[in-house]
Amino acid sequence: MATQAHCAYCFEVLSASLQKRKPLSLFEVGRLWKEYNDEPEDSQPTTIANGNEDEEVEDSDTEDAQDEDLAPRPAAISRLLAPSPSTTSSSSVSSGSTPNGLSEVSSATSKSSSRSSLPSPALKPKYSEKAQGEALGRHPLFITWNITTRSGNKNLRGCIGTFEPQELVDGLTSYALTAAFDDSRFAPISLRELPNLECGVTLLTNFEPVSDPMDWEIGIHGLRISFTYHYRRYGATYLPDVAREQGWTREETMVSLMRKAGWSGRSADWRKVGELEVIRYQGKKVNLSYGEWQEWRGWVEEQDE
Template sequence: MATVEHCLYCFEVLSASLEKRTPMTLSQVQTSWAEYPKGLEEDSVSIASESEEPSTSIHAAPRNPTLQRVSESGRSTPGSSSSGGSGSGASSLRQESDVTTPSSNGSTPSFVPVGMQTRGSKQRSTITESPLFVTWNTVSPTSHSRHLRGCIGTFETQPLSTGLSSYALHSALQDHRFSPITKGELPSLEVSVTLLTDFETCKGALDWELGVHGIRISFYAKNRRFGACYLPDVAVEQGWDKEETMVSLMRKAGWGGKKEKWAEVGDMTVTRFQGAAESVGWEEFKAWKTWVGKK
């Protein structure tokens, strides 16, 4: 799954590019984060009070605000997935892929599946290469709503040391839907990294689970081939059912048929996949970076 270190590295690469300096390597970021004093908020801990029963435990609140809201409301969401932002809104793709979410203008709340590990010094990833997406959002300081600022990724397996660096810059500076991110915008940003896993060909157009799978479609209509993709969090963020998700994704691909006729297109192929995401905001990156500078 994606880790805090992956997100910190993306911030480091972008800020270094805008500040005209040489960035730390992924290995250096990972080593530094392991030494960084993160406090109890990083790990789930059980604290037994003298006045409480021995079995009573208090768990540190998840640092991701959406995961905290989900935990507090008692809702359960299937599977481990998603970007999102994690909060990913619309995603753009390099030539190798074509993932997108519905709108590049509206705000999209973060979605993090229940069961995702909280971030901390004990969380480590042994993944060294993966298909990946990097999403940049601007975060409102008052409402904490997220607005997509750029998202580009690839379905081609990438070494994380080079893939994260490349797509952190592609998504920030080369998403054709947005102007390039500027140095002055850094304090308003949040980055989300999604590593894609478990690719499977679906037995049918609806052979996938909401909140668990992202889907990539390919179909034929009006003498041309169409294709597009959504990351796992998109349908849940938008409140769609499976058919609504399929119609929206087909629209994204450029299909203009009647929504009632979506299942009648030719040669529909659906590939499902999962995505393990993590996100970090500028303040967290800046606190870590300040600590690194004092070492």
């Protein structure tokens, strides 16, 4: 299951890329997030999520973001404890969802800090990052960036994920940047937009083919469909929260999803497409705002003063 620490790490990666510095690692963020929230230490999950499609896709059905002319507050820039994890990408891309390539986290060191470690021994990892990474398992995942406008509305700013199970370190690192910079529906996220962002992380589980395209529940299941239309194969997906957020019925969701894939037929004829295949899956999106991340990041800075 996704956590707010995963969202905080995505903010860390994006902020570091925009500010040309190295980010804290996922394991450092996880440890510090637990200490900040006084959470007890527990073992990491070892379940490997099912899902084996080597595919990178975009997902959304909300309005385009509005450009807000707001000056960003500077994000905290801190000492680094370890090199950033390397990024990975899927080896193939679905039709209609072709990012321009993964943006790499900058390896430039922070100009505002020469610190290299935290003073507290309690923050040192008990095990190597490689061992911890193996314990985190592999997950299909989606990263969503929303932007909050002056009126308080939240609009989509980027959403890309993969159905291929990823090592969590690599998946979060890669897709936090891909969703921010390479969603073909939007311009790349800029530094001045950072204070208005919200990050959502969804780890996908329980993939189940269904014979009846209406055999799924709103708010519980995401959908992945494929079908043949005019001798071409089409496909698209909606995450579990989309239908509920949009207030759609199951049939409205299916029609919208098929239109997203590229189908242009009559709404009443959606069942008549050829070879319609529907896979339902689950995954709870966890969100974190920039303000929440910045407050935590400020606390991290204070630990080394």
